[in-house]
Amino acid sequence: MVAVLIGIYLGFSYDELQKSLVEGVSRALPAFFILLIVGTIIGSWIVGGVIPALIYYSLKIISPSIFVPAAAAVTGIIAISTGTSFTSIATVGLALMVTGIGMRFPPPLLAGAIISGAYLGDSMSPLSDTTNLASAMAGCDLFELIGHIILTGIPAFLISIVMFYFVGIKHVESISISTEEIALIYNGISQSFNINPLLLVFPIITIVFSIKKFPAVPSLITISILGGISALVLQKADFRLVLNAMTFGYKSNTGIQMIDSLLSRGGIVSMGSTIILMLLATALGGILEKVGFLNTILKSVMKFIKSDGQLILLTVLSGFAAAFATGAQLLAILLPARMFVPEFKARNLHLKNLARVAQSIGAIGINLVPWSVPCIFASNILGVEPSKFIPYLFFVFMTVIINLAYGFTGFTITKINKN
Structure with a gap:
């Protein structure tokens, strides 16, 4: 509402602003459908x-x-x-969350590790929508960008793995892993579900679909349906229960509170809050882009930029500005990637440098924003408040730090070859 009022004050018509709102939301429509399907996958994979x-x-x-x-x-x-x-968070991540809690690890630490791994994979995969968006908006080759992201992602992840090890070990030493409690989880799961090694084929099928580069929406729908077939055939569930789990989520009834609280989730309806947040965020982003809020800020600070390191810093700050203002990954990548192309070219910097920073902040760094779409999604799936797991997002913090370090030292910052 404030953005619209400012836009009208600056001379934009309401119709123009409404159109920009619609355009902003339309960019996220594929993500809306994917979230709905992910909701069905969670439900069908549990049941x-x-x-x-x-x-x-x-x-x-x-x-x-x-x-x-x-x-x-x-x-x-x-x-x-x-x-x-x-x-990955909604399927394997959820399973690891339940397992880790069964071992008595703190939920925020587990959530931090799971989210860190998920966003390492997301940033380095050629199938990632955020990595594809960053390369397209900055105007560089996708695989050239992935090779450049590896130079920040692998060091950041190795450091975070070491940090997770030492923090995790401290908890292992301070708590006793109860064999009785583990046995209770085994029994609760085995009595409520038919545990069969064949069930491990489903994650493998998911990976095969991705390697074969099948379209995302049909692949995810197929994975969801296969989960439903598993429920009908292996779990002997009735059709109504399967549909209910895919629509409203699965209601666990093992009698073990910890398992029931974490397995009672999924379904299309569970994605409602995340989709509403994304809808509002992308609508706001469309208006912000139309009115030129960030461009105005850019012009006012650009005159103070004297070095490549300062330009990288400004790109990082712009990505975070979009992330804090909108909470949407797509906009936090798109806005900086569009804005800084002329500046990177003027400084003879390869555009894959810009794409790497835009992707690192817009897709990974945005997890430091408690009200962002990725944070709210992870919180809903893993059952931990963003304010509690954010301090444990070691990979996210290291990604930001390494990008800034590279910017100011010039290490891995590629210049345009004019020969």
């Missing part, structure tokens, strides 16, 4: 026994001493394979 099976086998395989860094690594591998942080 179908896929997520319970992942919990069951994780408890058997992963040692508590390395569980926290392993959670980050596993989620990262899945996200690289699928190209989406949301799906």
Whole structure:
């Protein structure tokens, strides 16, 4: 409302502003549909026994001493394979969350590790919508950008893995892992679901779809339907229960409060709050872009930019400004990537430098904004408030720091070859 009033004061007609609002929302429509389908996947994968099976086998395989860094690594591998942080958080991430709580790790620490891994994978996958958007908006080759992102992503993740290990070890040493409690989880899951190694095929199918570069929406719908078929065939669930889980979410009834609280989720309806937030954020972003709020700020501070490092810093700050103002990944990538192309060219800087910073802040750094769409989504899935897990987003913090360090030192900052 304030943005519209300012726009009218600056001479824009209401019709122009309404059109920009619609255009802003239209950019996010594919993401809306994907979120709805992800809701059905969560419901069908729980009622179908896929997520319970992942919990069951994780408890058997992963040692508590390395569980926290392993959670980050596993989620990262899945996200690289699928190209989406949301799906990896909602499926494997949820399973690891339940497993870790069963081992008595603090939920905020687990959430930090899972989210860190998910966004490492998202940033480095050629299937990622945010990485594709960054390369398109900055005007550089996708795989050239991924190669450039690896130079920040791998060091940031290795440092965060070490941090997760030492923080996790401290909790392992201070708590006793109750074999009785683990046995209780085993029994609760095995009595409520038919745990079968065949259920592990579903994540593999998801990865295969991604490697084959099948379109996202049909692939996710197929994955959701397969979860429903698993419920009908392997779990002997009736059709009404499957549809209900995909629409309104699964209601766990194992009798174990911890399992029930984390497995009672999913469904199209559960995505409502995230979609409403994204709708409002992209609508606001459309108006902000039309009126030129960020361009005005850019022009006023550009005269103080004297070095490449200062330009990288300004790009980072602009990405965070868009992130804090709108809470939307797409806008936090799109606005800086569009604004700074002339400045990077003028300084003889390759545009993959711009794309890397825009993607790093807009897709990864935005997780430091508590009201952002990614934070709210992760909070809804993992059951932890953003203010509690943000301090444990080690990968996110390191990504920002390394981008700034590279900017001021010139390390990995590629110049345009004019030969």
